[in-house]
Amino acid sequence: FILNTFGIQTTSVVAVIGAAGLAIGLALQGTLSNVAAGVMIIFFRPLKIGDFVQVNGVMGTVQDVTLNYTEIASIGNVQVVVPNSEVWGNTIYNYSVYDTRRAEWEFGVGYGVNLAQAEKVIIDTIMADERSLSDPEPFIQVNNLGGSSVDFLVRVWCKSDVYFKYQADMKRQVKEALDAADINIPFPTRTLVYENSSADEAAGVAAE
Incomplete structure (x- = not known):
């Protein structure tokens, strides 16, 4: 309004600022969602450091929980960093909660x-x-x-x-x-039954 009072056209300036704000907002969308999920994880504590969990297909021991990501050491002792939005937005299997x-x-x-x-x-x-x-x-x-x-x-x-x-x-x-105890543990078997003519023919072929 003040710039317009002095005769400066602000329409293009407002458009640039709006576009920049939209671009920044989209760029931060993933980060902000991770931070929001991180706050929920820290507040509600569905998992904590030392818990053995399965999250988003990853199974292992929780090593760290930050605002942005959760670090898990897999069963093979490989570091797996999972964004918090994928932790909070998925089913969490926590194998350490119950004795x-x-x-x-x-x-x-x-x-x-x-x-x-x-x-x-x-x-x-x-x-x-x-x-x-x-x-x-x-x-x-x-x-x-x-x-x-x-x-x-x-x-x-x-x-x-x-x-x-x-x-x-x-x-x-x-x-x-x-x-x-001599108790039989079976495994799958298949029995083939032939008609007499087929069996005789098969025997003849085998003999030849």
Whole structure:
């Protein structure tokens, strides 16, 4: 208004300032969204330094949380820097919040096996490990009648900090226990049935 009073045309000046403001705003949009998300993360604390998390497809231990980004050390100890907008805007799996976790397995045995015996071998083997918790109560039952096996579903609770190794160890220990008890662990097989004429023809070709 003052410049116009002195006869200076300000229309072009205002247009330039508006365009510059728009450009700066667009350039800062990503940064500002990261800062806003960073404030929310710091305030609500869905994760913190030292937590083992999975965020936006990245799994690892949180190393740092800033206003702009969250630093995660992957399982292979690789630094992964995730913008805070992608942290706050995605589902966060935090494996460090609760003290216990439920491990789950599925073990298959042959159709000719005594199911009561197989069930006892499986659950006794798992519960003999000191990492297995008796409370909540362990769970085991026949869950599926597969094409070549009867499948047991087993769920047992353990401490969160031993979960991954515990779950892997139990697979081996149960396999060895079933072998020792002479309980068959089947694998997929295929049976081919021929008609008599086809079978005779196949035998003749094989003989030649």
